[in-house]
Amino acid sequence: MSGNIFEHMLGNDSLFKNREVLHHGFTPKKLPHREREIISLANNLVEALNGHIPSNMLLYGQPGAGKTAVTRFVCQQLLRRGAELGVKVNAIEVNCCVVDTKYRVLANIGNELAPRNQTPIPFTGWPSDKVLERLRENMDKQGGVHVIVLDEIDHLVRKNGDGVLYPLTSLNYELRNSRCCVIGITNDLKFTDLLDARVTSRLGSEDLVFKPYVAAQIEDILSERAIAGVREGVLGEGVIKLCAALAAQEHGDARRALDLLRIAVQKAEQNGAQKTDVSHVRLAQNQLEFDQITPVIEALPIHQKFVLYAILLNEMNGLKNVSAGEAYAVYQMVCEKAKINSLVSRSITSVIKNLDSLGLISARTISLGRYGRSNRINSCVPETVDPIAIMEKADPMMVDVVNASYRLQDRL
Numbered sequence: 158m159s160g161n162i163f164e165h166m167l168g169n170d171s172l173f174k175n176r177e178v179l180h181h182g183f184t185p186k187k188l189p190h191r192e193r194e195i196i197s198l199a200n201n202l203v204e205a206l207n208g209h210i211p212s213n214m215l216l217y218g219q220p221g222a223g224k225t226a227v228t229r230f231v232c233q234q235l236l237r238r239g240a241e242l243g244v245k246v247n248a249i250e251v252n253c254c255v256v257d258t259k260y261r262v263l264a265n266i267g268n269e270l271a272p273r274n275q276t277p278i279p280f281t282g283w284p285s286d287k288v289l290e291r292l293r294e295n296m297d298k299q300g301g302v303h304v305i306v307l308d309e310i311d312h313l314v315r316k317n318g319d320g321v322l323y324p325l326t327s328l329n330y331e332l333r334n335s336r337c338c339v340i341g342i343t344n345d346l347k348f349t350d351l352l353d354a355r356v357t358s359r360l361g362s363e364d365l366v367f368k369p370y371v372a373a374q375i376e377d378i379l380s381e382r383a384i385a386g387v388r389e390g391v392l393g394e395g396v397i398k399l400c401a402a403l404a405a406q407e408h409g410d411a412r413r414a415l416d417l418l419r420i421a422v423q424k425a426e427q428n429g430a431q432k433t434d435v436s437h438v439r440l441a442q443n444q445l446e447f448d449q450i451t452p453v454i455e456a457l458p459i460h461q462k463f464v465l466y467a468i469l470l471n472e473m474n475g476l477k478n479v480s481a482g483e484a485y486a487v488y489q490m491v492c493e494k495a496k497i498n499s500l501v502s503r504s505i506t507s508v509i510k511n512l513d514s515l516g517l518i519s520a521r522t523i524s525l526g527r528y529g530r531s532n533r534i535n536s537c538v539p540e541t542v543d544p545i546a547i548m549e550k551a552d553p554m555m556v557d558v559v560n561a562s563y564r565l566q567d568r569l
């Protein structure tokens with residue numbers, strides 16, 4: 158190959174115009190189908206430009222419903238308008254999945270607001286009162302209204318309780334030269350169940366619920382992003398429609414839709430195709446399913462792997478809709494092959510429940526009239542994923558179990 162190898166790889170024959178635009182971290186300039194939510198949030202935050210304190214708010218909705226994107230968009234516009242009007246407003250976003258303790262949240266906000274020459278609040282070590290005092294000091298030094306966005310707020314509260322929300326929702330009593338409000342964002346519709354009534358009433362004075370997108374809305378969103386992200390003529394017939402339909406099945410998740418589209422174009426590119434077609438979307442879907450489910454299967458504790466294997470073994474033997482008892486009988490054989498004591502049959506119920514909630518199996522309880530109730534258990538790992546291979550790779554103990562031979566019963 159002549160010339161620099163990277164020059165060849167970076168050639169401008171890419172199907173993407175700008176891959177970044179199709180990444181879910183990118184905040185687009187337009188957010189179709191979120192006009193109502195944008196207006197509601199803006200109606201509240203405009204108070205900051207009028208010199209008043211906006212209400213605290215809670216934003217709810219399924220993952221991929223546009224909560225983070227809408228909040229960033231409105232905050233960006235707020236800051237821009239504030240600068241034009243010469244009104245001091247500030248927005249600080251904290252992702253509570255990453256910054257997930259009371260200390261770190263307060264330190265993070267305090268440091269965001271720090272004047273340039275100030276020594277930052279250390280990562281750990283200060284008493285929390287001192288951190289809070291520094292935070293207030295810095296807010297007052299800047300002046301104006303501070304909008305604190307706590308994204309994925311349920312993570313923080315689940316991990317630490319609602320203690321951190323007390324100081325944050327009572328800052329206005331102590332601040333002298335500035336004001337603040339808190340915008341909490343969560344995927345958990347029952348979030349306020351985690352809170353003390355006093356915190357709920359302070360935090361949840363206004364709620365905004367983001368409904369999941371329907372397929373047609375996701376199509377609009379994708380089309381808009383594709384204009385800036387993908388070269389003209391690259392998306393074949395039905396590509397956007399299929400991405401949107403698949404994502405609509407996943408609780409209307411716009412993030413999923415963008416991932417599908419981006420990976421589909423990437424697959425086309427890797428295959429040397431000039432156009433992306435629906436087969437590339439299918440490949441992308443398989444890839445996403447695989448990436449999503451593999452770590453879940455890998456991380457199963459060994460007995461859960463055994464139970465899953467027992468259910469799969471029954472199915473390979475032509476036995477579907479098994480009862481918990483039938484699964485248990487095979488699971489016992491599996492334990493025998495692994496030379497491990499089996500769990501008592503009672504524990505299997507909770508294992509089955511767990512596998513069901515992880516989406517690896519579906520366990521339906523049916524009533525047998527006067528004969529009581531029974532489970533009907535089936536695996537529901539997507540066909541493109543090989544759970545046995547994943548378990549074997551993750552756990553050496555599974556290798557013996559998989560290679561052993563079993564005398565399985567057919568249903569009578």
Ligand SMILES: Nc1ncnc2c1ncn2[C@@H]1O[C@H](COP(=O)(O)OP(=O)(O)O)[C@@H](O)[C@H]1O
Nearest residue numbers: 181188189220221222223224225226378411412
């Ligand atoms: N109405 C929309 N228009 C354009 N892109 C959107 C829209 N809603 C969501 N997105 C995009 O979908 C992805 C997921 O949205 P996000 O705001 O992160 O969802 P959430 O925070 O509700 O989980 C992001 O890349 C975002 O830019």
Ligand SMILES: [Mg+2]
Nearest residue numbers: 224225226308
């Ligand atoms: Mg989000």
